[in-house]
Amino acid sequence: MTPQPGDPVRIEMTKWGDRPHWQFEGVLLGSDEHGDWIGIPAGSHMARPGMELHSSWDQVGLVPAVGDDAERGWLATFHAEGNPVRTYVDMTTPPSWDGAVVRAVDLDLDVIDDDRGVFVDDEDEFAEHQVRYGYPPEVVALASATSASILAAVTAQQAPFDGSADGWLARLKELRPAG
16 A cells, blocks of 8 residues: 555664664655655654654655665655754665555664754764674665765755755644644
8 A cells, every 4th residue: 555645654764684773653745856755743752772752843754756776875854943953864775665664774874954064973883883784885885875965965955955845844734733
């Protein structure tokens, strides 16, 4: 079953070796040329081993559009105004839909745009995990190339990192009951 706009969806990320990582629920908002947009309302429960939280701000996630896997090794989250983090992009294996569930393996590197600027985070963790978990060379190459490409796109504010998420954040806000 392919989810339709308004349907509940789930994001299930693992770490290399099928180790559990972030899992949370959202709602499919729709799709455009950039991919599938998922609404994650403030108050959503998010969990990974050793940590659970309820999001403080609305967020929208972007699953990149189907295409060349070499260009799809990421999942982006865009945060509503007020959050010190504007954009957070996880480098992943190319995400895939399994019914109403998005699955991807988190490859440690993140591109973050926050009050400190735009930067790549967790390079030390990525280097350590390459050895500890035996990342294959093609996975290392994918994550490294993708982080460089996403860093450049976020820094230059190229689509979809150009405010494209604003309309989807507004749509999420419209879906919430008043009160």
